[in-house]
Amino acid sequence: MRVLVTGGLGFIGSHTALMLLQKGYEVIILDNLSNSNPAVLGRINSQTGNKALFVKGDILDVALLKEVFREHEIHGVIHFAALKSVKESIEKPERYHLNNVVGTERLIRICAEQGIGRFIFSSSAAVYGSAASPVTENSGIGEIPNPYGRSKASCEDLLKTTHFQYKKPDITILRYFNVAGAHPDGILWEEAQPDGGNLMSHIIRVASEKTGKLYIYGGDYDTPDGTGIRDYIHVMDVARGHVLALEKQKEGVHTYNLGSGRGTSVLELIQTFQEVNGVDIRYEITGRRIGDISVSYADSTRALDELGWRAELDICDIVRDSWSHSEGGVDMSK
Ligand SMILES: NC(=O)c1ccc[n+]([C@@H]2O[C@H](COP(=O)([O-])OP(=O)(O)OC[C@H]3O[C@@H](n4cnc5c(N)ncnc54)[C@H](O)[C@@H]3O)[C@@H](O)[C@H]2O)c1
Structure with a gap:
C-alpha cells in the first residue's frame, strides 16, 4: 500500500513515516519544510531498505498535489501538515x-x-476547549479559546462535509493529547520550536542550559498541587496509532482520542524529569496564561475497543526519551 504523508518530516510525521516503512508500506512524504529539517529524511531512510520518497511542497499548491496524485498511485493519506503553535495562532x-x-x-x-x-x-x-476530563469523543466540541484549536475543529467539520458529499475517502480523525518523547534509538526527535515550544521543550532547555529557570503559568488551579494537569503521550505510541488507524479504517468518518488516560501536573512532570534524568530544573510559579485550562486528559476507550490501541509507554519513558536525544544540552539537530 502506498501512503502519502503530509508533514512527514515533522515531529510526529517522521516517527510515523519510519514506522510505516518498517512495516513495508511505500511512503511519499510531502512537506514544505516550514517547521522541519531536510536532514530528517536521511535519518528516516537510513533505518530501512525501504526508502521514503520526498516531495518538497505545500498542501496549498493544488497543481503540485494533482501532479503527485497523477504520478503515483496513492491508496491512503495521513495528513499531519499544519502549523501548531497556540501562541503564534x-x-x-x-x-x-x-x-x-x-x-x-x-x-x-x-x-x-x-x-x-x-x-x-x-x-x-x-x-x-474546557470540557470536563476525562474527555470522550462524545464530550462535544467546546468553546475553543485559540485560533489553532478552532482551525482543527474547522478541519474536522470540512472533512465530514466532504465525506458526506463524495462518500470518499473514509476518514479517521485522531485527536491527540500532549505528544512528547522521541525515538528510543535516538534517530528522531522534536526540533527546537521557533516560539520556544511546549512545556517539555522548555524543561529541556532549562535542564540543558543549566541556567535560567522554568516559568510555570499558574499555581492556583483547582488541582492537587495547584498546577495544570495534562495527558502526555509518547510519540511512538501516537505513530503506532496511525498505523493501526490505517489498517483498521472503517467506512465513514470515525474519531478517536489518543491519550494515555492519565493526568500529570506540571510539578509532577518536572519531578519525574529530575528523578529519571538526574538533572535539576529551577522553576518559578507565575500568573496564569489567558486561554489555559486547568485539567485535560483523555478517555481513549474507543481507540482500545475499535483500533486495539492503548498507550504502552509511560511518563518515565517520555521524559527519558525526550532528554536523551539532547545529550545534556547538545542539540543534535544543529
Ligand atoms: N505535537 C503535538 O503535541 C500535537 C498535538 C495535537 C495535534 N497535533 C497535530 O499533529 C500534526 C503534527 O504535529 P507535529 O508536532 O509533528 O508538528 P510539526 O510542526 O513538527 O510537523 C508539521 C510538519 O508539517 C509541515 N507543514 C506545515 N504546513 C505545511 C504546508 N502548508 N504544506 C506542507 N507541509 C507543511 C512542517 O514543515 C512540518 O514538517 C499537526 O497537524 C499538529 O497540529 C500535534
Missing part, C-alpha cells in the same frame, strides 16, 4: 486559517475527486 490567526483550514480543504477535495480510500487526520485535544 493568537498573533496570526489568518495564517493559521490559510495553512491549516484552507490547506486541508484543498487536499481533501483532491483526495475525494481522486477516489482515495483512506484518510487520517491529525486533530487535537484543543477541540474540547
Whole structure:
C-alpha cells in the first residue's frame, strides 16, 4: 500500500513515516519544510531498505498535489501538515486559517475527486476547549479559546462535509493529547520550536542550559498541587496509532482520542524529569496564561475497543526519551 504523508518530516510525521516503512508500506512524504529539517529524511531512510520518497511542497499548491496524485498511485493519506503553535495562532490567526483550514480543504477535495480510500487526520485535544476530563469523543466540541484549536475543529467539520458529499475517502480523525518523547534509538526527535515550544521543550532547555529557570503559568488551579494537569503521550505510541488507524479504517468518518488516560501536573512532570534524568530544573510559579485550562486528559476507550490501541509507554519513558536525544544540552539537530 502506498501512503502519502503530509508533514512527514515533522515531529510526529517522521516517527510515523519510519514506522510505516518498517512495516513495508511505500511512503511519499510531502512537506514544505516550514517547521522541519531536510536532514530528517536521511535519518528516516537510513533505518530501512525501504526508502521514503520526498516531495518538497505545500498542501496549498493544488497543481503540485494533482501532479503527485497523477504520478503515483496513492491508496491512503495521513495528513499531519499544519502549523501548531497556540501562541503564534493568537498573533496570526489568518495564517493559521490559510495553512491549516484552507490547506486541508484543498487536499481533501483532491483526495475525494481522486477516489482515495483512506484518510487520517491529525486533530487535537484543543477541540474540547474546557470540557470536563476525562474527555470522550462524545464530550462535544467546546468553546475553543485559540485560533489553532478552532482551525482543527474547522478541519474536522470540512472533512465530514466532504465525506458526506463524495462518500470518499473514509476518514479517521485522531485527536491527540500532549505528544512528547522521541525515538528510543535516538534517530528522531522534536526540533527546537521557533516560539520556544511546549512545556517539555522548555524543561529541556532549562535542564540543558543549566541556567535560567522554568516559568510555570499558574499555581492556583483547582488541582492537587495547584498546577495544570495534562495527558502526555509518547510519540511512538501516537505513530503506532496511525498505523493501526490505517489498517483498521472503517467506512465513514470515525474519531478517536489518543491519550494515555492519565493526568500529570506540571510539578509532577518536572519531578519525574529530575528523578529519571538526574538533572535539576529551577522553576518559578507565575500568573496564569489567558486561554489555559486547568485539567485535560483523555478517555481513549474507543481507540482500545475499535483500533486495539492503548498507550504502552509511560511518563518515565517520555521524559527519558525526550532528554536523551539532547545529550545534556547538545542539540543534535544543529
Ligand atoms: N505535537 C503535538 O503535541 C500535537 C498535538 C495535537 C495535534 N497535533 C497535530 O499533529 C500534526 C503534527 O504535529 P507535529 O508536532 O509533528 O508538528 P510539526 O510542526 O513538527 O510537523 C508539521 C510538519 O508539517 C509541515 N507543514 C506545515 N504546513 C505545511 C504546508 N502548508 N504544506 C506542507 N507541509 C507543511 C512542517 O514543515 C512540518 O514538517 C499537526 O497537524 C499538529 O497540529 C500535534
